[in-house]
Amino acid sequence: MKSPATQDRKRLQTLSEFRYSLRQFLLFSEQRADQAGLHPQQHQLLLHIAGAPDGVETTVSYAAARLGLRHHSVVELSKRCEEAGLLIRVPHSEDRRRVVLEVTAMGERVLRVLSNDHERELGELLPRLIESLRLIENSRKQKIGQQR
Amino acid sequence: MKSPATQDRKRLQTLSEFRYSLRQFLLFSEQRADQAGLHPQQHQLLLHIAGAPDGVETTVSYAAARLGLRHHSVVELSKRCEEAGLLIRVPHSEDRRRVVLEVTAMGERVLRVLSNDHERELGELLPRLIESLRLIENSRKQKIGQQR
DNA sequence: CAATATATATCGTAATACGATATAATAATT
DNA sequence: AATTATTATATCGTATTACGATATATATTG
Numbered sequence: 001m002k003s004p005a006t007q008d009r010k011r012l013q014t015l016s017e018f019r020y021s022l023r024q025f026l027l028f029s030e031q032r033a034d035q036a037g038l039h040p041q042q043h044q045l046l047l048h049i050a051g052a053p054d055g056v057e058t059t060v061s062y063a064a065a066r067l068g069l070r071h072h073s074v075v076e077l078s079k080r081c082e083e084a085g086l087l088i089r090v091p092h093s094e095d096r097r098r099v100v101l102e103v104t105a106m107g108e109r110v111l112r113v114l115s116n117d118h119e120r121e122l123g124e125l126l127p128r129l130i131e132s133l134r135l136i137e138n139s140r141k142q143k144i145g146q147q148r
Numbered sequence: 149m150k151s152p153a154t155q156d157r158k159r160l161q162t163l164s165e166f167r168y169s170l171r172q173f174l175l176f177s178e179q180r181a182d183q184a185g186l187h188p189q190q191h192q193l194l195l196h197i198a199g200a201p202d203g204v205e206t207t208v209s210y211a212a213a214r215l216g217l218r219h220h221s222v223v224e225l226s227k228r229c230e231e232a233g234l235l236i237r238v239p240h241s242e243d244r245r246r247v248v249l250e251v252t253a254m255g256e257r258v259l260r261v262l263s264n265d266h267e268r269e270l271g272e273l274l275p276r277l278i279e280s281l282r283l284i285e286n287s288r289k290q291k292i293g294q295q296r
Numbered sequence: 297c298a299a300t301a302t303a304t305a306t307c308g309t310a311a312t313a314c315g316a317t318a319t320a321a322t323a324a325t326t
Numbered sequence: 327a328a329t330t331a332t333t334a335t336a337t338c339g340t341a342t343t344a345c346g347a348t349a350t351a352t353a354t355t356g
Contacts, residue, residue: 002258016199023216068171097303119288140267245334
């Protein structure tokens with residue numbers, strides 16, 4: 001059985017590996033967005049609007065929740081997207097406080113390409129990520145077991 | 149069999165869900181780092197230094213590669229970390245161009261807490277992430293199948 | 297109808313990674 | 327050994343962008 005110090009080292013190595021894989025994916029994502037002429041956050045916003053669950057109102061607040069940003073950050077982001085012709089900001093028909101975001105035809109075109117790329121890349125990344133996650137789970141359980 | 153449009157929608161929904169889970173994890177990570185008194189990037193840097201593979205020289209360049217940043221960004225980041233007492237910058241004994249980064253005892257203490265937290269959180273997130281990835285894989289294969 | 301809550305918006309600021317560039321040290325080439 | 331090329335780190339100014347603080351408008355509740 002390995003010494004606790006060695007085990008801790010291994011656990012850090014696994015976490016580091018996981019973060020590295022994650023970062024690789026995010027880098028890939030950023031690059032593809034750039035190549036498509038979008039900023040990464042613009043891409044994400046489009047995705048969450050076009051990929052909202054059926055029947056959900058895609059308001060600024062909804063997007064903020066999905067992106068993990070404050071709403072006023074999304075106000076700004078969505079305006080930049082509107083300027084870029086990727087989406088339009090439509091006042092809500094009933095509640096006039098709200099603004100509904102809708103992806104334009106052009107936005108959809110770009111998003112389609114990006115989504116295909118991302119699915120492909122995730123397919124490649126999948127084994128690495130799952131392996132890292134599995135290792136993390138194992139070493140955690142092992143550690144907890146020892147504590148008793 | 150579902151219409152292509154419906155399928156596309158589903159695929160976007162899955163990708164959106166995946167990004168959401170990912171963002172949740174990253175938010176969690178940021179918050180924990182903050183609570184521990186670190187900036188997120190400081191945490192990541194520590195992790196990649198302390199969690200480097202055995203025998204690797206943890207130079208600025210190494211860290212840059214792992215973090216997916218330009219080296220000069222890591223110069224700045226590592227200096228901020230040094231000021232915060234999280235690591236020290238040691239000139240390489242042989243190659244005097246290089247600077248080796250070493251985590252301090254304090255840095256290790258903080259990192260240990262954060263790593264435990266992250267392992268726990270990843271344990272919770274794991275099923276969601278894997279499920280998303282699996283769905284992405286499936287819909288991708290399905291789509292490719294249809295193209296023939 | 298007043299009070300409170302919610303949704304979006306504005307503006308100034310701070311953080312930080314980057315590009316362009318510089319300096320130093322090592323390696324390669326002749 | 328001298329010259330050139332490459333590698334590693336460093337400096338500095340800049341641009342992006344999300345944020346906090348705050349404001350405004352609308353909706354909801356007592």
